Amino acid sequence: MEILVCVKRVPDTAENEIEVNRDGSDIERDDLVYSVNEWDNYAVEEAIQIRDKVGGAVTVVTVGDEEAEEVLRREMAMGADHGVHLMDDAFEGSDGRAVAAILKAEIEKGSYDLVLTGAMADDGAGQVGGMLAAMLDWPYASVVNKIEVTDGNKIRVGREIEGGNQEMSDIELPCVLSIQTGINEPRYVGIRGIRKVASVDIPVHGTSDLGLAGDTLGAAGARVKRVDYFVPELGEGAEMLEGSTEEIIDKLIELLKAKGGIK
Amino acid sequence: MAGQLFAYIAHKNGVADDSALELVTAAAKIQADTGATALVVGSGGDLDTVCNEMAASFEQVWKFDHQALSYPNAEVIRKLLAGLLPADAMILLPHDTFGMDLGPGLSVKMDSAYVPDVVAIEGLEGDQLKAVRQEYSGMVSTHVNCNVGGGAVLTCRPGSFPADESRSAGGQVVDKSSEIGDLTVRRQYIEVVAAEVGDVDITKEDVLVSVGRGIEDQDNIEIAEDLAKAIGSVVSCSRPIVDAKWLEKSRQVGTSGQTVKPKVYLALGISGSFQHMGGIKGNPFIVAVNKNPKAPIFQVADVGVVADILDFIPELTEKIQESK
Numbered sequence: 001m002e003i004l005v006c007v008k009r010v011p012d013t014a015e016n017e018i019e020v021n022r023d024g025s026d027i028e029r030d031d032l033v034y035s036v037n038e039w040d041n042y043a044v045e046e047a048i049q050i051r052d053k054v055g056g057a058v059t060v061v062t063v064g065d066e067e068a069e070e071v072l073r074r075e076m077a078m079g080a081d082h083g084v085h086l087m088d089d090a091f092e093g094s095d096g097r098a099v100a101a102i103l104k105a106e107i108e109k110g111s112y113d114l115v116l117t118g119a120m121a122d123d124g125a126g127q128v129g130g131m132l133a134a135m136l137d138w139p140y141a142s143v144v145n146k147i148e149v150t151d152g153n154k155i156r157v158g159r160e161i162e163g164g165n166q167e168m169s170d171i172e173l174p175c176v177l178s179i180q181t182g183i184n185e186p187r188y189v190g191i192r193g194i195r196k197v198a199s200v201d202i203p204v205h206g207t208s209d210l211g212l213a214g215d216t217l218g219a220a221g222a223r224v225k226r227v228d229y230f231v232p233e234l235g236e237g238a239e240m241l242e243g244s245t246e247e248i249i250d251k252l253i254e255l256l257k258a259k260g261g262i263k
Numbered sequence: 264m265a266g267q268l269f270a271y272i273a274h275k276n277g278v279a280d281d282s283a284l285e286l287v288t289a290a291a292k293i294q295a296d297t298g299a300t301a302l303v304v305g306s307g308g309d310l311d312t313v314c315n316e317m318a319a320s321f322e323q324v325w326k327f328d329h330q331a332l333s334y335p336n337a338e339v340i341r342k343l344l345a346g347l348l349p350a351d352a353m354i355l356l357p358h359d360t361f362g363m364d365l366g367p368g369l370s371v372k373m374d375s376a377y378v379p380d381v382v383a384i385e386g387l388e389g390d391q392l393k394a395v396r397q398e399y400s401g402m403v404s405t406h407v408n409c410n411v412g413g414g415a416v417l418t419c420r421p422g423s424f425p426a427d428e429s430r431s432a433g434g435q436v437v438d439k440s441s442e443i444g445d446l447t448v449r450r451q452y453i454e455v456v457a458a459e460v461g462d463v464d465i466t467k468e469d470v471l472v473s474v475g476r477g478i479e480d481q482d483n484i485e486i487a488e489d490l491a492k493a494i495g496s497v498v499s500c501s502r503p504i505v506d507a508k509w510l511e512k513s514r515q516v517g518t519s520g521q522t523v524k525p526k527v528y529l530a531l532g533i534s535g536s537f538q539h540m541g542g543i544k545g546n547p548f549i550v551a552v553n554k555n556p557k558a559p560i561f562q563v564a565d566v567g568v569v570a571d572i573l574d575f576i577p578e579l580t581e582k583i584q585e586s587k
Contacts, residue, residue: 011399013399013400013402013534014476017402017555017557018398018399018402018403019403019557020403027398027399027403096367096377097370097371097377100371119363122398122399123396123398123399124379124380124396124397124398124399124400125379125380125396126363126367126379126380127366127367127377127379128367129367130363130364130366130367130368130371131367131368131370131371131377133368134341134367134368134369134371134372135371138449139338139448139449139450140338140364140368140450141364141450142337142360142363142364143360143363143364156453158456159360159364160360160519161360161361161455161519162359162360162518162519163458163519163520163521163522164458164459164512164513164515164519164520164521165455165456165457165458166455166456166458167452167454167455167456168452168453168454168455168456169336169450169451169452169453170450170451170453171449171450171451172449172450175449175450181502181503181506182502182505182506185507185508223376223377223409223410224376224377224378224407224408224409225407225408225409226405226406226407227393227405227406227407227408228405228406229398229403229404229405230403230404230405230406231403231404232395232404237561237562237563237564237567238549238551238561238562238563238564238565238566238567239565239566239567240561240566240567240568240569241566241567241568245570245574245575245578248568248570249575249578249579249582250582252550252566252568252579253579253582253583253586255548255550255566256494256527256550259526259527259548260469260470260526260527261470261494261496261526261527261529261548261550262470262493262494262495262583263470263494263495263496
């Protein structure tokens with residue numbers, strides 16, 4: 001099976017405090033630690049496991065600037081066979097729809113059976129996979145937490161729906177799936193693994209390679225425009241307990257007892 | 264001039280989802296005077312029950328009754344709506360696993376704008392819709408502007424718009440079933456597999472000691488268990504702990520896990536994503552301990568402590584044991 005996994009380099013929310021910059025035009029990007037989007041990492045692991053079971057190849061692709069190459073190499077160190085870097089000045093500031101259009105152009109150059117994305121990324125939109133499927137006119141399933149590859153041109157997928165339940169469906173290939181965290185346990189990638197793929201050639205494709213018109217992409221083509229970033233004032237917030245750890249704990253125990261939290 | 268406004272009504276066993284009346288509120292923020300048309304899609308007798316219920320809140324209800332719609336398969340419903348709604352329609356969906364499945368592709372098929380996971384709507388001026396979203400797991404918010412002149416699909420976050428139960432629209436139910444065209448799709452629904460039942464039922468507990476990413480390692484779960492034992496409760500958790508396979512899925516609190524109704528909830532090393540908070544009902548007394556003073560959990564907790572839970576929990580446990 002030929003599998004393409006779409007990945008994104010994002011600020012790592014587990015490693016950073018995300019703050020708004022001074023004029024509210026962006027988040028504060030100085031000293032941010034970046035990594036591969038967590039959901040995408042599960043998607044790559046799933047693709048590798050499918051390939052190891054039924055054969056084929058895994059390609060990882062990203063739309064991003066020069067620094068995005070590092071996540072392609074990381075996922076190739078995990079075991080992806082190929083990487084493709086979609087990069088062009090015209091792509092900068094693209095919204096989810098433009099990203100999907102760029103990916104579609106790349107997908108149509110190949111012959112993929114299965115395209116995976118993460119269920120969501122840093123902006124929480126969860127939109128690229130579904131848009132991509134609609135543009136390709138392929139079937140789609142979101143928040144997938146199980147994939148069973150059977151014979152023929154169908155696979156069985158489970159979607160994680162509310163209440164921890166799982167919705168099972170059969171979906172025809174080729175298709176697009178967005179992958180939920182927890183579907184597998186992504187393997188560890190060490191420095192040695194990354195070194196091994198450090199010199200592997202990663203082709204870079206831009207607007208002319210993909211036959212795209214630049215003016216529909218980037219910030220100018222976006223239908224949904226972000227005006228600013230801010231931190232909302234939500235009610236009063238918590239009463240913060242301060243003082244020495246001992247004082248805090250005494251106060252907390254008193255509160256817990258009063259609220260029935262200690263039996 | 265913006266197009267006609269629609270609200271998709273999720274329902275099950277003849278009862279509309281809580282999101283239905285939240286979409287009434289969201290719709291009123293966009294078009295206060297005309298309101299939205301409710302879209303009720305399904306099959307069989309339950310459908311009329313839902314339509315009649317919705318007619319109280321929406322002036323117009325469009326009913327789509329077809330065997331192929333008996334289970335809400337987003338692939339089928341996308342095909343239905345894209346074929347029937349006006350090209351400049353503004354469509355409101357709940358931002359749940361169904362809305363996430365349906366919405367992005369629907370916006371492409373309608374060639375309209377997509378605004379996902381909206382938490383507030385500031386209003387419509389001409390064709391410009393102003394809304395609020397969140398990014399980075401709720402750590403920051405953004406104002407977004409969207410040109411809805413060519414239509415739009417918006418998914419509204421559950422719980423962000425208060426349900427409007429005040430309406431007595433006396434609405435009209437219009438049966439649109441005869442307009443349904445081909446609904447063949449390449450994804451067939453098989454069944455829903457119910458969540459596994461674990462050793463402990465966290466939904467029945469009055470007090471929960473809940474741990475998140477801040478616990479850092481599987482071996483540290485033990486300190487949470489010690490605390491739970493000291494106060495007579497059990498350990499629950501947020502999603503990353505289940506993803507890492509450190510605790511069973513049945514211990515997970517959140518929209519994709521269990522819905523709990525404790526009196527006291529200790530959120531330890533939990534950032535407080537809306538998916539997690541969506542699983543906590545009944546307005547419990549929430550204590551949050553987190554080393555990040557900007558964690559969203561502090562906005563919804565009653566009491567907060569900025570501390571590393573790996574140091575704080577054992578000290579708390581010890582003090583509680585001493586005080587007994």
